[in-house]
Amino acid sequence: MENVVDGNGGGxxxxxxxxxxxxxxxxxxxxxxxxxxxxxxxxxxxxxxxxERSIGSMISSRHFDCRKRSAAxxxxxxxxxxxxxxxxxxxxxxxEKLQVRVSSAGGGEDDGYSWRKYGQKxxxxxxxxxxxxxxxxxxxxxxxAIKQVQRADEDPAFFDxxxxxTHTCVHKTAAAVAKEPPAAPNPxxxxxxxxxxxxxxxxxxxxxxxxxxxxxxxxxxxxxxAMSGLTPPVEHCPSSTQSTAVNCxxxxxxxxxxxxxxxxxxxxxxxxxxPMNPFEAERRAESELQQIVSALAxxxxxxxxxxxxxxxxxxDVSIFLV
DNA sequence: CGGATTTGACCGGT
DNA sequence: ACCGGTCAAATCCG
Numbered sequence: 577m578e579n580v581v582d583g584n585g586g587g588x589x590x591x592x593x594x595x596x597x598x599x600x601x602x603x604x605x606x607x608x609x610x611x612x613x614x615x616x617x618x619x620x621x622x623x624x625x626x627x628e629r630s631i632g633s634m635i636s637s638r639h640f641d642c643r644k645r646s647a648a649x650x651x652x653x654x655x656x657x658x659x660x661x662x663x664x665x666x667x668x669x670x671x672e673k674l675q676v677r678v679s680s681a682g683g684g685e686d687d688g689y690s691w692r693k694y695g696q697k698x699x700x701x702x703x704x705x706x707x708x709x710x711x712x713x714x715x716x717x718x719x720x721a722i723k724q725v726q727r728a729d730e731d732p733a734f735f736d737x738x739x740x741x742t743h744t745c746v747h748k749t750a751a752a753v754a755k756e757p758p759a760a761p762n763p764x765x766x767x768x769x770x771x772x773x774x775x776x777x778x779x780x781x782x783x784x785x786x787x788x789x790x791x792x793x794x795x796x797x798x799x800x801x802a803m804s805g806l807t808p809p810v811e812h813c814p815s816s817t818q819s820t821a822v823n824c825x826x827x828x829x830x831x832x833x834x835x836x837x838x839x840x841x842x843x844x845x846x847x848x849x850x851p852m853n854p855f856e857a858e859r860r861a862e863s864e865l866q867q868i869v870s871a872l873a874x875x876x877x878x879x880x881x882x883x884x885x886x887x888x889x890x891x892d893v894s895i896f897l898v
Numbered sequence: 899c900g901g902a903t904t905t906g907a908c909c910g911g912t
Numbered sequence: 913a914c915c916g917g918t919c920a921a922a923t924c925c926g
Contacts, residue, residue, distance in 0.1 A: 693903055695918060708917070712902090724917090 719745035
């Protein structure tokens with residue numbers, strides 16, 4: 577099946593972006609904590625799991641519809657047998673799909689992976705062409721990840737990015753970090769935590785929309801880096817020419833195609849599963865995020881950081897749900 | 899010079 | 913026939 581994370585007005589898409597970023601960072605954190613106490617790894621796994629559940633809740637709650645896209649996705653409803661004769665295009669479309677909307681600060685293209693453009697098309701009814709990208713390491717590593725980037729008609733400041741397939745390569749970010757001497761993983765871990773904290777800026781102000789406004793105004797749910805004086809990790813960001821903190825971890829900019837690897841419960845969008853009450857899903861997502869914060873604080877302590885990486889009181893986190 | 903991008907042609911699905 | 917996705921030659925760029 578495929579998982580579609582629709583921008584859906586850009587709000588929940590932003591949340592998804594943040595959560596995806598969390599997940600990516602945690603995965604990297606885990607790598608660099610391999611010679612730390614087992615507790616660190618356990619906590620990283622915990623964060624990972626919680627994030628996954630949160631994303632699943634959001635998807636379930638927002639009724640992301642994988643069928644509302646163009647007729648090009650018609651293969652979705654086809655019986656499995658039709659894939660037997662699938663050509664390249666059909667194979668691609670049958671893969672997992674992740675759709676997000678990102679701000680233009682990163683051009684919709686700086687997501688930590690290395691892409692090579694292989695085509696551009698004017699799309700009927702769209703004001704802007706669609707760019708087609710595949711993983712740079714397609715040849716060398718056989719990575720089949722593909723993404724499409726198209727500037728949003730409604731708001732040119734945003735890009736709709738659709739990922740197909742999963743990265744099987746050792747992607748750029750991981751490779752860059754791997755250059756670091758294995759003997760000094762803790763500074764990296766700390767940087768990653770800082771990055772994670774910096775990226776956790778989600779706005780809840782828009783939650784008043786619709787009937788589900790229960791936890792918006794009354795929930796000062798917030799992260800705060802408490803990082804004043806600490807510089808963001810530069811080496812983590814593959815973009816070398818621009819302000820890394822903004823472009824890599826700024827609002828809505830950073831995202832990871834790794835969500836397509838999440839193996840989100842296939843029942844989240846299937847008929848066999850009773851759709852979660854949107855309100856309940858959002859409440860659960862909030863709870864899960866708070867668990868993330870708690871776990872992060874423990875991770876910070878376990879990695880001998882002078883102070884916890886996150887403090888609930890200091891963070892300014894809100895979630896857009898337009 | 900090698901890798902990345904551009905862009906018109908081509909292909910398959912609808 | 914039309915459209916979206918991909919190919920590949922030409923071109924660009926460091």
